[in-house]
Amino acid sequence: MRARLQAVLATTALVLAGSALAQDSTMDEIAKYREMLADGNPAELFELKGEALWKKARGPKNASLEQCDMGLGPGKLDGAYAQLPRYFPDTRKVMDVESRLVHCMVSLQGFKEEDVTRQWFSRPGKESDIEALVTYIGAKSNGMKIDVPARHPEEARMAKVGEYIFYRRSGPQDFSCSICHGQNDKRIRLQDLGNLTTQAGAGVAMSTWPSYRVSQGAVWTMQRRLIDCMRQARWPEPKYLSDSVIALQVYLQKTASGTVMQTPGIKR
Amino acid sequence: MNMQRREALKAGGGLGLFGLLAAAGLITPSQARAEWNKSAFDAKTIEETLKALGATGAQNSTDIQITAPDIAENGAVVPVGVVSALAGVEAIALLIEKNPNPLAASFMLPAGTEASVQTRVKMGQTSDVIAVVKVGGKFIMTKKEIKVTLGGCGG
Amino acid sequence: MADPMKIRASAKDGITEVKVLMSHEMETGQRKDSSGNLVPAHFITELSAEHNGKQVLAAQFGTAVSKNPYLAFKFKGGAKGDKLAVSWVDNKGDKRTDEVAIN
Numbered sequence: 001m002r003a004r005l006q007a008v009l010a011t012t013a014l015v016l017a018g019s020a021l022a023q024d025s026t027m028d029e030i031a032k033y034r035e036m037l038a039d040g041n042p043a044e045l046f047e048l049k050g051e052a053l054w055k056k057a058r059g060p061k062n063a064s065l066e067q068c069d070m071g072l073g074p075g076k077l078d079g080a081y082a083q084l085p086r087y088f089p090d091t092r093k094v095m096d097v098e099s100r101l102v103h104c105m106v107s108l109q110g111f112k113e114e115d116v117t118r119q120w121f122s123r124p125g126k127e128s129d130i131e132a133l134v135t136y137i138g139a140k141s142n143g144m145k146i147d148v149p150a151r152h153p154e155e156a157r158m159a160k161v162g163e164y165i166f167y168r169r170s171g172p173q174d175f176s177c178s179i180c181h182g183q184n185d186k187r188i189r190l191q192d193l194g195n196l197t198t199q200a201g202a203g204v205a206m207s208t209w210p211s212y213r214v215s216q217g218a219v220w221t222m223q224r225r226l227i228d229c230m231r232q233a234r235w236p237e238p239k240y241l242s243d244s245v246i247a248l249q250v251y252l253q254k255t256a257s258g259t260v261m262q263t264p265g266i267k268r
Numbered sequence: 269m270n271m272q273r274r275e276a277l278k279a280g281g282g283l284g285l286f287g288l289l290a291a292a293g294l295i296t297p298s299q300a301r302a303e304w305n306k307s308a309f310d311a312k313t314i315e316e317t318l319k320a321l322g323a324t325g326a327q328n329s330t331d332i333q334i335t336a337p338d339i340a341e342n343g344a345v346v347p348v349g350v351v352s353a354l355a356g357v358e359a360i361a362l363l364i365e366k367n368p369n370p371l372a373a374s375f376m377l378p379a380g381t382e383a384s385v386q387t388r389v390k391m392g393q394t395s396d397v398i399a400v401v402k403v404g405g406k407f408i409m410t411k412k413e414i415k416v417t418l419g420g421c422g423g
Numbered sequence: 424m425a426d427p428m429k430i431r432a433s434a435k436d437g438i439t440e441v442k443v444l445m446s447h448e449m450e451t452g453q454r455k456d457s458s459g460n461l462v463p464a465h466f467i468t469e470l471s472a473e474h475n476g477k478q479v480l481a482a483q484f485g486t487a488v489s490k491n492p493y494l495a496f497k498f499k500g501g502a503k504g505d506k507l508a509v510s511w512v513d514n515k516g517d518k519r520t521d522e523v524a525i526n
């Protein structure tokens with residue numbers, strides 16, 4: 001299977017390349033395209049919406065999220081995203097931005113978990129509050145360094161689990177994350193697949209989420225990105241907020257630590 | 269914004285945007301413009317569109333530039349700008365030849381507004397993008413091909 | 424009600440540059456939903472921008488303008504603190520006006 005995938009990757013690269021020169025000018029124009037989109041990232045609309053949602057009294061308890069502790073203390077959002085996932089003594093769990101946010105919506109606002117997570121990602125015409133809130137929380141870490149040392153024993157354990165999942169081959173096609181994301185200079189069509197096992201590669205990837213997906217017209221959160229990659233790997237799809245998805249984030253954020261956040265991002 | 273204005277805007281259903289704005293005192297009635305140009309937006313060919321815009325016979329010109337990448341990674345969002353150094357540009361229209369309805373957007377520029385607009389459009393496939401500019405009562409145009417790579421992998 | 428726009432307006436050397444992001448589906452009328460029914464067209468048709476109450480741009484959009492539309496333009500004049508308002512209406516009569524101070 002691995003040989004087959006590599007053959008596919010190699011032929012796509014070949015077809016795409018034609019000549020190295022043609023590919024270079026293609027990549028230049030694609031870079032220009034991405035640059036033109038970066039100024040005026042529609043994710044900023046979701047950031048605005050997320051801010052309003054954060055501050056608005058909602059739910060059965062008619063409370064805002066302003067007292068939510070994302071790890072730096074109640075209501076302290078600046079830099080919080082860049083330090084997640086982390087261990088939270090109140091829940092005795094390692095939580096990522098999304099599981100913590102849902103925890104706050106349940107504990108502070110009185111929502112039922114299944115109600116707030118039903119629309120955890122948007123569909124055309126149906127916006128997702130979680131996407132908007134995560135975009136807002138993420139933007140509060142823009143310009144700050146990712147800092148997930150995973151020193152707490154629980155965090156260290158989750159990083160190990162994440163690393164294990166990253167390299168483990170499973171599913172009907174015997175795929176692993178590392179098959180697609182474990183080498184330098186790999187590309188599917190025009191998409192550079194960074195080497196997520198290096199600080200540089202994981203840094204480029206992790207610092208630019210949440211990200212506006214041009215192809216979807218929506219912001220994707222890291223949970224959505226990873227769950228979709230698991231689908232691509234033909235693995236059974238984990239449930240939203242699963243520990244496996246959080247563990248992968250601890251591993252990736254730890255690897256990416258030191259990289260400056262540039263969020264919200266904008267991607268194909 | 270001013271609450272009264274907002275109320276006026278809310279209350280004004282049926283007046284059309286410019287009627288509404290005039291009612292709210294945001295613009296003077298003389299600034300109110302034509303209604304949405306349905307026949308131009310419904311047109312299916314470049315010729316029909318030009319006709320509906322009153323721009324039939326627009327001459328090719330090098331005085332207009334289309335600023336856009338040669339290749340768009342995704343046809344759902346293609347950044348396109350139109351710029352001209354000519355003085356007195358009154359209107360700019362943006363057409364995408366291979367779209368089912370070529371006209372994507374049109375802009376009316378009051379005196380003092382620069383001939384420089386940028387927006388983002390959907391393109392079903394690789395196509396010429398055409399900018400039609402009205403200046404001094406006459407129409408001129410230029411075009412540029414934009415290639416659309418179809419994403420596919422990576423959802 | 425429609426979500427707020429994000430407007431940036433900055434004056435420099437006698438020119439004000441305006442960049443607007445609008446929150447809108449810009450549904451073409453050609454997309455099918457999960458049960459195979461056509462989703463009706465729903466898109467911004469007209470837009471107007473005013474500087475201190477004087478119109479500086481009028482635009483008409485078709486369905487080919489991308490979801491969450493972006494628009495940038497420039498006009499002569501405008502000073503820090505001046506008001507810049509943008510309004511749009513869509514084909515269903517929904518509308519939105521937002522205003523910022525030029526910086």
